[in-house]
Amino acid sequence: MDASEVAEAIRILETDLPRDIEERLRVCLSGEEGNSREALKVIIENIGYARQRRLPMCQDTGTLVFFVKCAGSQDRVLDTIREGISLATREVPLRPNTVNPFTRENEGRNLGRNNPIVHFVEEGCEGGKVTMQIMAKGAGSENVSRSFMLEPDRGVGGIKECVIETVADAGGKPCPPIIVGLGVGGSLEWAAYLAKKALLRPLDRRTEDPTAAQLEDELLPEINSLGIGPMGMGGRATALGVRVEWAHCHTASLPVSVSVQCWALRRVSAVWDSSGFRILR
């Protein structure tokens, strides 16, 4: 595993939108009219143009979030990721997005204190193998994401209200049609982690967990009935999909986190094993 391979994974991440997302956008086109339809057409044209020219589809190349499975040294993986980000920042290129939160100073490296954001996932690690899922999360959608600490009497209805309220208040700001990641249970930070992790699951496969699948099925039409539409200009396609992850939680708590994702859901999986490095799509 070396930095140039991490940088190559980041290039694919930024320039080549996953096909399941593109397919959903194309399906939405026929349901829209007027300027909403024109905006959606530009969005779809941009996906092909960026892929063909190997250009970052969006100037906001995002905050990079890594979900890593590895049995060996985490420090070594972290060092390689940092080197890979430096390389990608120069070569893909990435916009230098990372700043000091207090002074707003930008060192131009996309690296900093406690950054990049790397989650080491414990389950399913195999010796000699590193699996990495990477997301590029833009600020437009991250800024409208929310966490709630509900009291348990709010129930499933309360969870749904959190989602609808978040999406309605977000309006056109997060670049709809959005994808909604919902994390339920665990704790404050665990719900937020699950909400983001949920966005890694493709939209073209039905969710196996029945509780999650039912919430996903019920929430999507409710969100789309808000009428926010492409870029918030009105229409049917407010969301392309909903993805839910959940965990058991404290008997007195009901943590809920809503991770709003712009249409440009950039995710990629990279694997290093005995046969070398490869990208999984």
Next chain:
Amino acid sequence: MGFERLQDLEVKVLGSYRLRTVLEEADVRQLRVGDVAYLSGAVFTMRDMAHLRALELLRRGEKLPFELKGGVIYHCGPLIKGDVVVSAGPTTSMRMERSEPDLIGFTGLRGIIGKGGMGNGTREALKKHGAVYLEYPGGAGALAARSAKRILGVYWKDLGEPEAVWVIEVADFGPCFVTMDSNGETLRKKGKA
């Protein structure tokens, strides 16, 4: 000056226009919510930090190092490599809502391009001073950069690459949808984003 009505677009809208900076108030006043514009000339990228710095100077009675009268600002933090604009779509305009009314009043700018809509303060300022808010589809940064012909200048680079003011010459940049006009009309009726 700088104003041409297009007849041949298939776009189902009220009207399509070709705009060229610098814009005149009389031209901008003709644009209506639902119209589509293609812009040529210079745009000034200005987002969070550039708005704050500009207002700090203007409120002290100082001049900006660039002229915005009749100009168009673009809520955008472009991705630049050397002298090439690689990707340059709009950023969320609502973050600039607290600054925008004063910036419009101080500078006499005529156009703002962004995404996601703006608030009532901006709506009132556009009406009072004769300016318009347009939206380019968010996330379509690669395609937007195709309209960027060259970089004419850069100011306040110490703010960092995304926050600096890049003066970019664009050709037929669009479609830019008018979502707030100078009559106080807005696409999103609730005044929310």
